[in-house]
Amino acid sequence: MTDNKSNNNYKCRIWYITGISQGLGLTLVRECLLNGDKVVGTTRNPDVQELKDIASEHSESFMVLKVDLTNEDAVKDSIDQTIKRFGGIDVVVNNAGYGLLGSLEELKPEEIRTHFEVNLFAVINVLRHAVGHLRQQPATGGNIINISSIVGFNSSLPGNVSYAATKYALGGLSEALAKEMEPFNVKVTIVYPGCFRTNFFAGSYRVASEPIECYKTKETEQECLASQGKQRGDPEKAAKVIYQLTRIPEGTPTPLHLFLGPDANEMAQQKIDILQHDLNQWKSITDSTDIYSSAIKLNKINTNRIE
Numbered sequence: 001m002t003d004n005k006s007n008n009n010y011k012c013r014i015w016y017i018t019g020i021s022q023g024l025g026l027t028l029v030r031e032c033l034l035n036g037d038k039v040v041g042t043t044r045n046p047d048v049q050e051l052k053d054i055a056s057e058h059s060e061s062f063m064v065l066k067v068d069l070t071n072e073d074a075v076k077d078s079i080d081q082t083i084k085r086f087g088g089i090d091v092v093v094n095n096a097g098y099g100l101l102g103s104l105e106e107l108k109p110e111e112i113r114t115h116f117e118v119n120l121f122a123v124i125n126v127l128r129h130a131v132g133h134l135r136q137q138p139a140t141g142g143n144i145i146n147i148s149s150i151v152g153f154n155s156s157l158p159g160n161v162s163y164a165a166t167k168y169a170l171g172g173l174s175e176a177l178a179k180e181m182e183p184f185n186v187k188v189t190i191v192y193p194g195c196f197r198t199n200f201f202a203g204s205y206r207v208a209s210e211p212i213e214c215y216k217t218k219e220t221e222q223e224c225l226a227s228q229g230k231q232r233g234d235p236e237k238a239a240k241v242i243y244q245l246t247r248i249p250e251g252t253p254t255p256l257h258l259f260l261g262p263d264a265n266e267m268a269q270q271k272i273d274i275l276q277h278d279l280n281q282w283k284s285i286t287d288s289t290d291i292y293s294s295a296i297k298l299n300k301i302n303t304n305r306i307e
Contacts, residue, residue: 011140013246014086015039016079018069018126019096021048024147024193024235028093031239033058040082042067042096069096069122072129079129088137091246092130094123094170095147100162102208103215111209112162119166120173127177134186141185143246143254146174150192150264153257154271159220178256187254189245192268193238194261 015032019025020041032039033054038061043051046066055062063085067078082089097119100111123146134142151160152167171190178188211217238260248254259268279286287293 013037013090014082014088015091015093016042016082016089016126016130017093017095018042018067018122020064021045021051024238025093025095026050027235027239028095028242029054029062031236031243033062035243036061038062038086040065040078040085042069042078044068069125070117072125075122075125076129079126079133083133089130089133089142090137090140091143091145092126092134093145093147093242094126096122097147097166099160099205100208101159101205101221102162102211102217103159104161106208106210106212106215106217107162108209111206112165115162116166116169119163120169123170124173131177131181131186135181135184139185141187141250144174144177144181144186144188145191145242145245146170146188147191147193148174150194150259150261150267152190153192153259154267156267156270159215159217175256187245189255189258191242192257192259192264194259194264194267 013032015037017025017028017032017039018041020029021043025041025043029039029041039058040063041051042065044066046064051064055064063081065078065081068074079089098115100107100115102111127144131144134144148167148170149163151157151164152171155161155164155168174188174190181188207221208217241258241260245254245258259265
């Protein structure tokens with residue numbers, strides 16, 4: 001790995017990362033500290049021994065905060081503490097969240113609402129209180145990195161209706177926010193990971209409390225758990241890629257959409273192919289809704305499906 005501290009263009013960056021107790025969040029914390037940056041990380045469980053060890057080793061550059069991200073006052077206080085401790089924020093990574101396995105019929109309304117509170121509205125809480133600091137430093141710019149999932153781009157996997165909905169919403173929010181932040185030199189990236197070798201299914205996945213047998217949710221849960229340790233994605237390599245997003249030279253475009261993992265690329269391409277097929281197949285119908293166009297009957301459309 002390149003030693004950024006020996007680079008003349010090196011500038012120590014201050015990171016605010018949510019969901020750091022395990023998985024990609026924890027790996028990213030290590031990567032940032034290894035490169036000489038400063039990190040404030042939020043978690044619901046600051047007593048994780050690995051976090052304590054990192055905090056002891058990097059006491060001058062790392063601070064762990066116990067934060068309920070669904071509580072806006074708590075989020076604002078954590079942002080304020082970051083500014084007070086390190087003097088600013090350069091990078092915000094919204095990584096906290098969890099999966100929820102279950103069909104729409106199986107899931108209770110409160111399960112879905114709680115899911116949105118954590119996966120979407122908590123992100124909004126963070127961004128609302130962080131962007132004001134980021135936009136005040138247009139000379140150096142800043143980065144917002146929202147961790148989604150390939151399910152937030154191609155939701156072809158059964159049992160992910162709530163998870164996909166939260167991640168699709170995160171994608172839409174990120175695209176709109178990118179335009180809002182562009183005049184202030186703040187770059188926004190949506191990261192769509194595939195399956196990475198973390199304990200996501202064992203530690204960050206919940207299941208519908210009242211499964212219905214015909215949906216085979218329990219079988220799907222067992223398949224997910226059996227995949228632990230067999231995923232193709234390397235979280236350390238993902239953390240390095242995410243870190244390097246903040247080191248792209250000024251004037252070089254930063255990606256808005258970043259897919260990580262070969263499975264993510266495959267699923268993204270499948271979705272693009274479906275979209276392109278539907279656009280082409282229904283173009284005449286789409287165009288016919290123009291006020292000046294002649295009406296076209298649906299039975300004139302070629303209805304061959306894409307495989």
